[in-house]
Amino acid sequence: MQLRNSSSRYGWVSIFLHWSVALAVFGLFALGLWMVGLDYYSAWRKAAPDLHKSIGLTLFAIMLLRLLWRFVSPPPPAPNNHGRLTRLGATFGHAFLYLSLFAVMIAGYLISTADGVGIPVFGLFEIPALVSGLPDQADVAGEVHLYLAWALVIFAGVHALAALKHHFIDRDATLARMLGRKA
Numbered sequence: 001m002q003l004r005n006s007s008s009r010y011g012w013v014s015i016f017l018h019w020s021v022a023l024a025v026f027g028l029f030a031l032g033l034w035m036v037g038l039d040y041y042s043a044w045r046k047a048a049p050d051l052h053k054s055i056g057l058t059l060f061a062i063m064l065l066r067l068l069w070r071f072v073s074p075p076p077p078a079p080n081n082h083g084r085l086t087r088l089g090a091t092f093g094h095a096f097l098y099l100s101l102f103a104v105m106i107a108g109y110l111i112s113t114a115d116g117v118g119i120p121v122f123g124l125f126e127i128p129a130l131v132s133g134l135p136d137q138a139d140v141a142g143e144v145h146l147y148l149a150w151a152l153v154i155f156a157g158v159h160a161l162a163a164l165k166h167h168f169i170d171r172d173a174t175l176a177r178m179l180g181r182k183a
C-alpha cells in the first residue's frame with residue numbers, strides 16, 4: 001500500500017481525500033436542500049443547519065490538507081492516451097472544482113458570520129466570526145452559496161461522467177488510478 005502519489009499511480013492519501021471530499025460534497029448538497037425546506041416545528045430545524053455547518057467547516061480543513069498534500073506529493077501525470085485537449089480540459093476542470101469548492105465554503109461561512117456570531121463545530125469548539133456586518137452580507141453570501149453549490153455539483157457530475165467515459169468507452173486507467181490501481 002503506497003501512501004504517496006508516484007508517476008504511475010495515486011497514493012492512498014490522495015485517494016482517501018478525493019473520495020471523502022466527493023462524499024461530503026454530495027452529502028452537504030443534499031442536506032442543504034433538505035434543511036431549507038424544513039418547517040418551523042421540525043425536530044431538525046436547528047440540528048440540520050448545525051450539522052451542515054460543522055461538516056462544511058471540517059471539509060474546509062480537509063481541503064486545506066488536500067492542497068498541502070498536492071504540493072508535498074504531486075498527482076501523477078495524465079495517462080499516455082490523453083490528448084492535448086483532454087489534458088487541458090482536465091487541468092481547467094480540476095481547477096474549477098477546487099476553486100468553486102473553496103468559494104462555496106467561504107460564502108457559507110459569510111452567511112453564518114453575518115451577525116457576528118461564531119460557528120460551533122459539532123458542539124466541540126467554535127470558529128470565530130472574522131467578517132461580519134458587510135452590507136446585505138447574509139443575503140449576498142446566501143445567493144453566491146446557493147448558485148455556486150449548484151454549479152459545483154453539476155460540474156462534479158460532468159467530471160464523474162468523464163471518468164466513467166474514460167473507463168467504459170476509452171478503457172483507459174483514469175478511473176482505475178483513482179481507485180488505487182496502477183496505470
Ligand code: HEM
Nearest residue numbers: 018021022025026075090094097098156160163174175178
Ligand atoms: C464533488 C465531487 C468531486 C470533486 C470535488 C472531485 C474533484 C477532483 C479533483 C480536484 C481531481 C484532481 C486530482 C486532485 O487534485 O486530487 C479529481 C480527480 C479525479 N476524479 Fe474527482 N471529484 C469528485 C467526484 C468524482 C466522482 C464521483 C468520480 C467518478 C465517478 C471522480 C473521478 C475522478 C478521477 C478518475 C480522477 C483522476 C483524474 C486524472 O487522473 O486525471 N471524481 N477529482
